[in-house]
Amino acid sequence: MERGYERATIRGIAAGAGVDPALVHHYFGSKDQLLLTALQPAALEAMPQLIAAGTDGLGERVIRATFEVYEGIHPSGWAMLVGLVRSATTHEEAARMLRDAMGSGGLFMLVEALGLPQPRLRVALVASELVGLAMARFVIGIEPIASADVDAIVDWYAPTFQRYLTAPLAGDDPGGGPA
């Protein structure tokens, strides 16, 4: 967080924690993997409340929780996500980690816990929306998305998230949950 994602090193993080860099490599692997592990507790912490609040207004709550996880708890959290997406554009290993994180991450837990049909498709669509938002806001700098406040982002994007999370969607996966 102090140095930003690009400039942070496993060696520097290990020095800050007073441990051998080899230990960090052993337990966390790459810098990308360390980031995902660091973000996980914050993401999981938000889950019980999101699950308890049900599907009405879920899209808005997921966006706000995402901003809280990425910006509130980790000031450079979005920069780290963008770093990971940037890695994914050139390293298959980072792309695979992003895919794995989607399959086992908080978002998938949320969709499953709410009994929503086609959980894999919903997580994929929400993930593509989040990546598009992060690229527009933090990488390409598309206005007015880049400098809008979070309330405006919520107004624009929440209905999209709501539909991807809860509406009936075409596809083979049999339905059955709330729509």
Place this chain on the structure above:
Amino acid sequence: MERGYERATIRGIAAGAGVDPALVHHYFGSKDQLLLTALQPAALEAMPQLIAAGTDGLGERVIRATFEVYEGIHPSGWAMLVGLVRSATTHEEAARMLRDAMGSGGLFMLVEALGLPQPRLRVALVASELVGLAMARFVIGIEPIASADVDAIVDWYAPTFQRYLTAPLAGDDPGGGPA
């Protein structure tokens, strides 16, 4: 198209066209700029029909036209877009080009020609959606988006494009067009 975006060079393109590479640099600048210029006629060609068909079902038509422009007319078109987005993650020059293309490109023309309010915001939201779709499908490889056929992509994404293009949106820009 023969070599893919990453492996194509200005020198090779100039050799294929039988001209001096300096001439290509002079008229088109970078490889990214050359790509945008090459895609432009196809994008502009799709415009009159899109404009004439009006706002009902516009979201679906924009997605299909995008796939036609990127895949039909240019077989490696999406790879080129992804290459440009990849450049944008590390080069501010490529990010600036993407922003400029949005401000003056076919999508902006379309939104303006249809008299839709807040054209800049609509183009930004559609662009973020397209970037997220391209990243999910071609870079990160998020299933089922990565291997779905175009009809499934249209089913999932068209309502989002439709809302970003035509629905009332929060923001300062005064309304007035169709909603």
